[in-house]
Amino acid sequence: MKKEFTAKTVEEAKALAVAEFGVEESKISFEVLEEPKKGFLGIGSADARISAEYTKTKSEIAADYIKGIVERMGIEAELNVTVNEEDTVIDIVGDTSGAVIGRRGETLDAIQYLASMCANRTDKEYYRITVDSCGYREKRKAILEDLAAKISKTVIRTGRTSTLEPMNPYERRIIHSAVSEIEGVTSKSIGEEPYRRVVISSTNPRPEKKYDGRGKGGYNKNGKGGKYGNKGGKQEYKPRSMDLMKTSFEKDYKKPKPEDSELYSGDLYGKIDI
Numbered sequence: 001m002k003k004e005f006t007a008k009t010v011e012e013a014k015a016l017a018v019a020e021f022g023v024e025e026s027k028i029s030f031e032v033l034e035e036p037k038k039g040f041l042g043i044g045s046a047d048a049r050i051s052a053e054y055t056k057t058k059s060e061i062a063a064d065y066i067k068g069i070v071e072r073m074g075i076e077a078e079l080n081v082t083v084n085e086e087d088t089v090i091d092i093v094g095d096t097s098g099a100v101i102g103r104r105g106e107t108l109d110a111i112q113y114l115a116s117m118c119a120n121r122t123d124k125e126y127y128r129i130t131v132d133s134c135g136y137r138e139k140r141k142a143i144l145e146d147l148a149a150k151i152s153k154t155v156i157r158t159g160r161t162s163t164l165e166p167m168n169p170y171e172r173r174i175i176h177s178a179v180s181e182i183e184g185v186t187s188k189s190i191g192e193e194p195y196r197r198v199v200i201s202s203t204n205p206r207p208e209k210k211y212d213g214r215g216k217g218g219y220n221k222n223g224k225g226g227k228y229g230n231k232g233g234k235q236e237y238k239p240r241s242m243d244l245m246k247t248s249f250e251k252d253y254k255k256p257k258p259e260d261s262e263l264y265s266g267d268l269y270g271k272i273d274i
Helices: 010-021 058-072 097-101 103-119 136-158 169-180 248-252
Strands: 002-007 029-034 048-053 077-083 087-094 128-132 185-190 197-202 228-231 234-237
Touching: 002 010, 010 029, 010 048, 058 077, 058 087, 058 103, 058 128, 097 103, 103 128, 103 136, 128 136, 136 169, 136 185, 136 197, 169 185, 169 197
Parallel strands: 087 128
Antiparallel strands: 002 048, 029 048, 077 087, 185 197, 228 234
16 A cells, blocks of 8 residues: 655654554655755745555455454454464454354354455465454364264274265364374365365274175075075075975965955955945
C-alpha cells in the first residue's frame, strides 16, 4: 500500500501516514518528495509532501480478511493473533462462536481456507494460517485421537479393516498421527476430496478359512467328509450308506415341481365357488 501525504512539516506528514495505516512508524517506508518552504511574508510557502509505503504481513492480511467476514456475518467478536515463525494462529473469540465454527468445524475450515488463500496470493512462498475459535481445534483433536484409539482397539481384536467417515486433511493428519503410535495397526487415506477417508487396518489380520470340498461351505481339519471329497484336486462323489440301500424306483423318482403342488394342496378346489 502506497500513498502520498502533505503537511506543514515532514514529521506531521509522517504522523498522518501512521494514523492512516494504523501501524508503527518503523514499519512504514517514507520518501520525501518536497521539503516545506517558508517563503517570504507567506508568499511562495509550500507544505511538505511525502510518499509512504506500507506492506502488510501475511498475518495482517489474513486478520483483516477474517475481521471483514465476521462483521458481515453480524457477529461481535475479537481476534487474538499469535504470530510464530512458521505460522500464525488467529483465534476468533465471541459469544456467538458456534456460528463461526459450524457443523464439525466446517465453517471454521472454510474461513481458514479463504484467509490462507488471501494471505498467500502476494508471493509463492506459502505461510500457514490457522483459524480457531474458543479452543475448538484442541477439543476436536482430543475427540479424534480418542476415536482413533477406540477404532484401533476394535481392529486389533477382530482383525477387520475399518473405514472412517470423510475428513479434511487436517483431521486426517490427526488420525494418522494417533494410529502411528499404536502397535498392531496401520492407516492410509483413500478416495478423492472432499470424500477422502482414513482406513485403519490390522498388521496381523486373521487368516481366511479354507474350503474343504463338502459342497455346503463345511470345514474340517483333514479337508474330507460329507458327500463330496477332494482327490487329486478334483471333486469325487462318495456314495453314502443310505444311497446304496435305495431301490431303482427311489433313485428314478423325481420330486414334484412347484406348479404341481396345487393339485395336492387343495388350492385348486379352493378357487371354485361352491
